[in-house]
Amino acid sequence: MSFLEILQILESSLRLATPLLLACLAGLFSERAGIFDIGLEGKMLASAFMSAAVAAYTGDVWIGLVAGIFASMVLAAIHGVASITFRGNQLISGVAINFLAAGLAVVISQAWFGLGGRTPQLQGPSRFSEVTLPLADAVSSVPFLGAIYANLISGHAILVYVALLCVPVTWWILYRTRFGLRLRAVGENPAAVDTAGVSVVGLRYAAVMICGLLCGLAGAYLATALGAGFVKDMSAGRGFIALAALIFAKWRPWYALGATLLFGLLEALGNRFQTVELLGVTIPTQFMQALPYILTVVILAGFVGKAIPPRAGGEPYVKER
Amino acid sequence: MNDTLPKWVDILLIPMINLALALFVSGIVVALIGENPFEALAILVNGAVGSAYGWGYTLFYATNFIFTGLGVAVAFHARMFNIGGEGQAAIGGLGVALVLLFVPWPHWSLALLAATLGAAAFGAAWASIPAYLQARRGSHIVITTIMFNFIASALMVYLLSRVLLVPGAGGAPETARFAEAVRLPSAYDIAPWLGFRRSTPLNISFFLAIASCIFVYLLIWRTRLGYEIRSFGKSEPGAIYAGISPFKITMIAMLISGALCGLMATNSVMGEAERLVIDPVQGAGFVGIAVALMGRSHPVGVFLAALLFGVLYQGGAEVEFEIPAITREMIVVIQALVILFTGALDNMVRLPMERLFLSMRRKPEAPMPTRTEEKAGS
DSSP: OOHHHHHHHHHHHHHHHHHHHHHHHHHHHHHTEEEEOOOHHHHHHHHHHHHHHHHHSSSSSHHOOOOOHHHHHHHHHHHHIIIIISSOHHHHHHHHHHHEEEEEEEHHHHHHHOOOSSOOOOGGGGGGOEEEETTTHTTTSSSSHHHHHIIIISEEHHHHHHHHHHHHHHHHHHHHSSHHHHHHHHHHHHHHHTTTTOHHHHHHHHHHHHHHHHHHHHHIIIIIIIISOOOOTTTTTTTHHHHHHHHHHOOOOOHHHHHHHHHHHHHHHHOOSSSSEEETTTEEHHHOOOOOHHHHHHHTTTTTSSOOOOOOTOOOOOOOO | OOSSHHIIIIIIIIHHHHHHHHHHHHHHHHHHSSSOOOHHHHHHHHHHHHHHHHHHHHHHHHHHHHHHHHHHHHHHHTTOOTHHHHHHHHHHHHHHHHHHSSSSSHHHHHEEEEEHHHHHHHHHHHHHHHHHHHHHHHOOOOHHHHHHHHHHHHHHIIIIIIIIIOSSSSSOSBBOOGGGGOOOOHHHOOOOTTOOOTTTTOBBBBHHHHHHHHHHHHHHHHHHHHHHHHHHOOOOOHHTTOOOOHEEEHHHHHHHHHHHHHHHHHIIIIEEESBBBBBSSHHHHHHHHHHHHTTTOOOOHHHHHHHHHHHHHHHHHHHHHOTTTTTTTTHHHHHHHHHHHIIITTHHHHHHHHHHHHHHHHHHHTHHHHHHHHHHEE
């Protein structure tokens, strides 16, 4: 394998890791506040559809992005109402949201475009184009480092850089702000937060809506940067891989970056090679596809570094009277 | 749950209100895309139950949903949420295919018996790993069963495209067709006078589904094991205090749940497709969640809810045929809304109901204190 080939695989890993990273950070906010969210997939899909549909209609990808985030946040609000206000089962609510998005996206796109459940192909300004970072052309002739800068780091859609930026921002919000401290506390011991006079309901809604915002970015990236338009079920289980990455990362932002890059790499390798030879054993591509899930089960089983979820996760908070 | 509500409200009125809400919102969606919801509903009902042809499909789908619904319901009784029905049913299909492909069965009845055991064993085996991880290592069963759905799907693609593929079958990833001797009698073979067509997918495993309903009823409410499962689901500390082993109940409940989901393959793989194809489950594992929620985890409720979803699936196909603007995915929307209203937003209807019935109950009790005072005075 040549150096350039390795660069290409890494570059495609980064592109494929971006939606995972955004969705993973989305789940991180929600679950750190004690709201389990298995509806990441649905929110991503809703945003993918809405951003592609609006971008196709207006011809402006930024309006599409806003519309996608809006759609994702509407679903997040439903999840909030069900699991915070009505204290319903968060897992069941997530399942419902996944199906709601999967169904509505196809029904509405068929009604709007009549293309059998997809949106028209996006072109030009209705897609996120690749951003060439400054000096990329100038340094591309520099051996090794220049090639890395020009091929791997430069030349991605803006949302890739936004996603990477979200990692330190998330870390900073969670560990260096008052809001973050409270958010983490509400996922561990909501009664203590309540005793301190801070609204548990308010904090949890804030977390769920941030989750909606980030899922919206992830979905819009799928349809308007990675792809060129919405197709049925285009999230293809990425919401669940993000969930797996979240567990893999033990609910921490920097680990989330590592986990999603690893899963992105697995996907990139699976796309590029039908079979991988490792130590004389042929590994089928299906194994590569299943590997994120297998790794997550191993991590969950606690054989390699136990993953301990936020303690109050999944429990509706009932204020004592 | 408490006893503020009469039983009929809990098991009948609230599910009906939830269903009405789900249908109402679906109707709004249909209206918003510019079609007439009442016309769609009429086509749906007529397409599903208006002819023997429709019934053949409705009951076929319902058979699938009874199996997966019962599977989810048994896990619910032990307070576990088995999202893995999809994977367990697919692996159950693998069990059926292996049993039927590699043993020359002389008669379908023997083959059905063996396929039932194969489907149940494979489904249970696939559920056993998440069950063990939950029981011994505390890994959340919801997450592990989701992961196992994806692992199952990758495994099935691998087996069908690399291992079990028939040479020269045109490249479609599926196994060889099962022998003619093991073909299950369809509704046409059993009761041609009811007007079923030769091609109807409804087959004898419908009765297996009904038998499973009875089995689950007897298991949950008439056996010691069922009592233990229910007490474990109501209160884990209480169950431990009563000497019930959480490990044993978690394992057994999940194994039964996986076996029931796996049994679905007798209908879809053995009864209809007569070969193993990619994705033989077609989302029925997830419909099982909606069915178990609507049916309040009771076999009778599960049967009725499965029938309802059978109507939706068959009727939905007819609606798509008659009104092309309403695609088949409309069923998924309705399914999502049913799960949302009966599962997650249950309290939205339940809390006002409880308030209503509490206030109705208080009124006749109001004069009680004065009477006791009189008694005390006399």
